[in-house]
Amino acid sequence: MNIGSAIDLVDLPLIIPHTSVNINATLTDSNAGNKYFIQESISASDASIKGGIVISGEKDSYNIYYNTDSDFNKERLVIHGTNCLPFTYNNKWDQTLPGLKEPVTNLILLMGPSILYRLDHSSLVWKTVEDRNIRGTVMKGATTEINGRLNITYYYKKDFDDDSGIKHPSRIEFSGYDPSSS
Incomplete structure (x- = not known):
């Protein structure tokens, strides 16, 4: 990763x-x-x-x-x-x-859904993940990790290329820990 x-x-x-x-x-x-x-x-x-x-x-x-x-x-x-x-x-x-x-929920709520615009213009390195069926639609995905603690995975419609998909996600999943917490 x-x-x-x-x-x-x-x-x-x-x-x-x-x-x-x-x-x-x-x-x-x-x-x-x-x-x-x-x-x-x-x-x-x-x-x-x-x-x-x-x-x-x-x-x-x-x-x-x-x-x-x-x-x-x-x-x-x-x-x-x-x-x-x-x-x-x-x-x-x-x-x-x-x-x-939950510290991650707190972080995401305080940042708001505009967090996607912070991720979109950042220097994060994204890695492709396996396609996933979400509510009957096959989605492509990309994932990144922040400070070895917080995983962020974007899922986007299959007809988008990777760059457009990350800019227009259908779903974003966060898992792990708030990178600033212990």
């Missing part, structure tokens, strides 16, 4: 394809058995990218706001119920979302 050169997912640059992007995604945490419905809205200008992530889970919901301006790049403002919680990333997130125990 080839190992990516990134220190952490948060350090990968967020480069969006347009001045505004809306992403709808579903995250299923197979370990905890929870499902999260996620909507992320992103707006870009010359100076920074601003975004909001709305997460509805079976037990909790969160609103997360961020700004990639260099002074705020590793900060998130989380609204949970009536609480406003600041989160900061210094080698790891200083908190976990209320009600979460």
Whole structure:
């Protein structure tokens, strides 16, 4: 397996394809058995990218706001119920979302589905995996590893070439550990 050169997912640059992007995604945490419905809205200008992530889970919901301006790049403002919680990333997130125990789920929810734009423009090395039947459609796949701890596998429609497939995945699977945790 080839190992990516990134220190952490948060350090990968967020480069969006347009001045505004809306992403709808579903995250299923197979370990905890929870499902999260996620909507992320992103707006870009010359100076920074601003975004909001709305997460509805079976037990909790969160609103997360961020700004990639260099002074705020590793900060998130989380609204949970009536609480406003600041989160900061210094080698790891200083908190976990209320009600979460899984560090990888916490990482992915705080990063939002725009994580695919961080992976797309990074210097990660991808290795082809065996085709897989997902909901009746045969998908091609590619996988990478970050810091020897977190495996990321993209699945995309067979009619895409590898480069286009990684830019337009149908499914992304994360397994392993948050690279910043012990």
